[in-house]
Amino acid sequence: MELNGIARIGLGLAAVGRPGYINLGRANDLPRERTIEAMRSRAHELLDAAWAAGVRYFDVARSYGRAEEFLAGWLPGHDGAIAGSKWGYTYTANWQITADVHEVKDHSPSTFDRQLAESRALFGDALYLYQVHSVTPDSPALTDKDLHRRLAGQGAVAGISTSGPRQADTIRAACAIEVDGEPLFRSVQATWNLLEPSAGGALAEAHASGRTVIVKEALANGRLAASLSDTLALAAALHQPWAAVVLSGAATVEQLASNLTAATLTLTAADLDRLATLAEQPEAYWKTRAALPWS
Numbered sequence: 001m002e003l004n005g006i007a008r009i010g011l012g013l014a015a016v017g018r019p020g021y022i023n024l025g026r027a028n029d030l031p032r033e034r035t036i037e038a039m040r041s042r043a044h045e046l047l048d049a050a051w052a053a054g055v056r057y058f059d060v061a062r063s064y065g066r067a068e069e070f071l072a073g074w075l076p077g078h079d080g081a082i083a084g085s086k087w088g089y090t091y092t093a094n095w096q097i098t099a100d101v102h103e104v105k106d107h108s109p110s111t112f113d114r115q116l117a118e119s120r121a122l123f124g125d126a127l128y129l130y131q132v133h134s135v136t137p138d139s140p141a142l143t144d145k146d147l148h149r150r151l152a153g154q155g156a157v158a159g160i161s162t163s164g165p166r167q168a169d170t171i172r173a174a175c176a177i178e179v180d181g182e183p184l185f186r187s188v189q190a191t192w193n194l195l196e197p198s199a200g201g202a203l204a205e206a207h208a209s210g211r212t213v214i215v216k217e218a219l220a221n222g223r224l225a226a227s228l229s230d231t232l233a234l235a236a237a238l239h240q241p242w243a244a245v246v247l248s249g250a251a252t253v254e255q256l257a258s259n260l261t262a263a264t265l266t267l268t269a270a271d272l273d274r275l276a277t278l279a280e281q282p283e284a285y286w287k288t289r290a291a292l293p294w295s
Contacts, residue, residue, distance in 0.1 A: 001082065001128075001187075001212045001244060003056060006263045008238060010057035011050040011256070012216065012247040016043045017060060017067025020097040022292040024222030029251040036066060036095065042251070043070040049253045053260050057082045057245050059189075059214070061133055062115045063089035063103040072122040084129035084187075084214075086161055087115035088141070098294055107132060107141040109150060116154055129187055131159035137169050142177065152179040159187030161216065165282035167191065168202035175206055189214040192243075194224060194236055194278045196285040207242035215246040220285075221292055228278070230255070234262035236275050 015023050019034035031038040047058065047070075058081060060067040068085055075081055088107050093099035119127060132141045132151070141147060141160070151158045162170045167190050177184045188206045190199045192215045207213050215237045219225045224233040237246040250256035267275075280288075 001057070003245060006054040006260055007056045008243075008245055009055060009234070009260055009263055010059055010214065010245045010247045011046060011055050012059040012249045013043055013046075013067040013071060014061070014064050015249050015251040016046060017070060018065025018091065018093065019095060020093060020099070020102065020294040022221055022289070022294055023249065023251070024226060024292075026251065026295045029255070034097065040066065040070050040073075043067070044074050045253060046250060046256055047071070047074045049256055051078055051081070053257075055260075056080060057084065057214075059084050059216075059247055061086035061089065062118060063091045063133065065091055065093070065095065068119060068122050072126070075123075075126055082128050083123060083126055084131065084159070085119050085123070085127060086131040086133035087112055087119065088133035088135075090115075102294060105134065107135070107139050107144075107147070109144065109147045112147060112150055125155075127156045129159050130154060130156040131161050131187065131189060133161055134163040135160045135170050135174065136162070136164045137166050137173065139170075142170070142173050148177060148179050148184055152182075152184055157186050158184055159189060159212075160185050161189040162199070163191060163286075165198070165286050167199040171199060171202040171206055175209060175211065183209075183211075185211070187212040187214065189216055191217040192237060192240070193218050193220045194228070194233055194275050195220045195280050196282060197276070197279050198282045200240065200242075203240075204242045207244075212244045213242050215240070215243050217249070218246050219249065221289060230258055231262045231265060232275070234259055235265040235267055236272065238262055239267050239272060
């Protein structure tokens, strides 16, 4: 996946595929009535604006409520759009902003089979990338050889997304997996931002081995937009030489427009050194993220 300029910024629909999520500021960003049709309209508004600006990669997941449905319904007529999705979490909030359990994680072959069928029913052959969602070092996705063969044969590029304070360990373990002598995972999506840059070394290694690297949560679920600026935080991620795509999680067209200006911002080595001082310890970062309320 070779992208340049603004096309290095992708659009993720985690914030607009469902009524509740952990990003900050959602009460001001989203329609007052977060009905399915209102959120579909907002998602399509964002997709149209992103497409017109030159964005070409679009990211969803089975657990993002109706995000796959929203993207799949928009794709016809947009030749050249690149669709990536994820399996491994099941959405359980029943279109509620708050719920006892919003999503359930399961990386078993049976969940893969079910969710692949659900994704294919929406996207058909338009699904370019299919990732295991939020892999951690204890995930069976790293050890289940039967699952590995299923992933290798499912038709789209196989990838992983990672989360947690041991992302680097997960990335290195995933990149070592082969099926019939060929690397299984050819794409890695990871959290990297100025507060949590600990996966950077492993992502550089993944890039050097020929894998596509996608950055998620570059704004730390809105924390950096509030304390720094969205443009500067996204630009810092875009300046990482191993990053092929950096995702915007914009919930409004205005946010998206601001996010996209990051592609034109040049940071010096001194700028990047200064920004690097914002980093937190990984354990502290992920503890804070886990405490963010769904809203």
